[in-house]
Amino acid sequence: MLNFVYHIPTKVLFGKGQVSNLAREIKSFGGNRVLLVYGGGSIKKIGLHNAVVSQLNAEGIFFKELSGVQPNPRITSAREGVRLCKENKLDFVLAVGGGSTLDCAKTIAGGALYDGDCWDFFCGKAAATQALPLGAIMTLAATGSEMNGFSVMSNDEMLDKFPTYSEALRPKFSILDPTYTISVNAHHTAAGTADIMSHIFEQYFSNLTASDVPDRLAEALLKVCIKYGPIAVKEPENYEARANLMWASSLALNTMIGLGKDGGDWAVHFIEHELSAIYDLTHGIGLAILTPRWMEYVLRNDNIEKFADYGRNVWNIQEGSASDIAHKSIAKTYEFFASLGIPMNLREVGIDELRLEEMAAKAVRLGGATGAIGLFRRLAKPDILEILKKSL
């Protein structure tokens, strides 16, 4: 294992009814004037907006609202939030919704204490070294944004979608009540499960050996997704399925399963960001389509044991050679996503060959001068184009 620093101070309040602690938590982190950030009407439909607003009012906490944050959140929403914070001297940002809402809230929290434009955090011009304190109430099990300092934002003018990371953007607390995820439809439940699994894959597949603690933990979380993803799709009200997925989602990307390793591969994420930047695709769907194709493409003799571990420990495939198990595990991955009802070809989600070349070219930008992304196996533009073609 490589050296690392573990520091995950986010407080998580998990389970039914935890929203009753909201005002206490906001106050304990110094919040008096809150920006309430959310997306569409779903939090109103499930009564959560009302529960939050009435509690803030009852506890005498001043707040302003920013609604309409979209999936693949736009930098324009964040700019509007920053303006509200600055104009109203707000001192706390509360996100209520899924990962997109929270990522936008993070950008606002950073932007509120920054003099320039908050897109600077994403185009590499500046880092969000300080931020307003931030809390979250999650309504989707997917992004893991609730325990980490990542944010991913889209810029419509440039058709760009980029990530940023800062410890300052880590929420102070997150309220995770699985009952809020019961109204999530089958499509987004499936996409969320694929997103969680992709976060795990990105960290799991590495060329380091002897990283047993993080690798066994990663496999543990994958098994949870494989068991409960299909149950949540078929029985949306199954609390245990929703609860296990929600907690797995947080642990998959709170940095824990990457500690002691090399930072992860992340090529599938970078490629998917190009798909959803242009086509506004649901992130998890893009990941599910790309992942098995990426696996087949990167599989080589010198990393076959990693895939065999995956097959044995996650899919319980015990018979056959390492190569057999590796290939079977990739087939299992494809079949699993398909069984969740995910359309497994780009054409099915309205993406044809027209702009593959352009997306492949853009995907390698985060590799800088090297012209390649990915750590498990380096991928240059032609490699990515090949993966995209196989995904059609």
Add this chain to the structure above:
Amino acid sequence: MLNFVYHIPTKVLFGKGQVSNLAREIKSFGGNRVLLVYGGGSIKKIGLHNAVVSQLNAEGIFFKELSGVQPNPRITSAREGVRLCKENKLDFVLAVGGGSTLDCAKTIAGGALYDGDCWDFFCGKAAATQALPLGAIMTLAATGSEMNGFSVMSNDEMLDKFPTYSEALRPKFSILDPTYTISVNAHHTAAGTADIMSHIFEQYFSNLTASDVPDRLAEALLKVCIKYGPIAVKEPENYEARANLMWASSLALNTMIGLGKDGGDWAVHFIEHELSAIYDLTHGIGLAILTPRWMEYVLRNDNIEKFADYGRNVWNIQEGSASDIAHKSIAKTYEFFASLGIPMNLREVGIDELRLEEMAAKAVRLGGATGAIGLFRRLAKPDILEILKKSL
């Protein structure tokens, strides 16, 4: 899963050479006048005492020393530490050693801000609601004390050994450099491995179902112990073995694998505390001897699936009925401890039938008026006596 709050703010600096950050971390948590707590001469032998003292001196950090903290740490040592803190107006406690040293340091940190006797935290008279900030440099992979608020102390006058818990006792930071554990001999490496595994078992075996996230994580850490315990015993200088065991040790008892569950069983720990309170036995050795006997005793038709899960997921026993797998998994547990060179009978460690009755009677005290301990299966005095007799 049950509702829970996750809050594990301890910062962990893991890996080779992390001690170089010691003074910076102490200062960042407000430490200027430090009590340096350690045990015997082992930290001098490996050069760690010198590294710490010279860094404190170079960085102008005032310190006093308390040495001679023993395994099964005595409350008398903690009282002496409290006296030093109060007399010298110390504002930070630094533990350098194993779990015993750290548990003593925690007691000192709490006692320094408490007017009464620090044994009050253990006999139930008071809680350590506040404490001096505390840091640790660990030299043993075993207790997991480095990320939690537990402390276990012994009282020689009363032949008592009790635990206490407070969030205030959680270290602010812990430095975990696996190279410090390379000099740990085979006996204590084996005992440490058994201790880690016992912490996992105490939380894993519960009657709750659908607690997949914590249960799969627990199995992941057990697999790490089973792989690397024997390697560390045979090849003491194997860094990867030491590193994986050390990180598994922390994650086994930082409360994570118990979240969403019912608080754990802990009967084996309570029984073992009675053994080591009277006989000054190495804690992990006592746990290893008792565990398989406890497993056989508590196994019943209504919990057989839990043991079968353990057999399938940890020991990879796939063939046979649930009952077959359950019994085989217990036999595997026994054989594993024996394979580490642990004496697997109480007589071999100098304990005969003479005081079994007395220890069984004392073990149930933490059950209060119920007269029983354990949650997976309640154990009254006659049950404990039976387990002790089977362990002879």
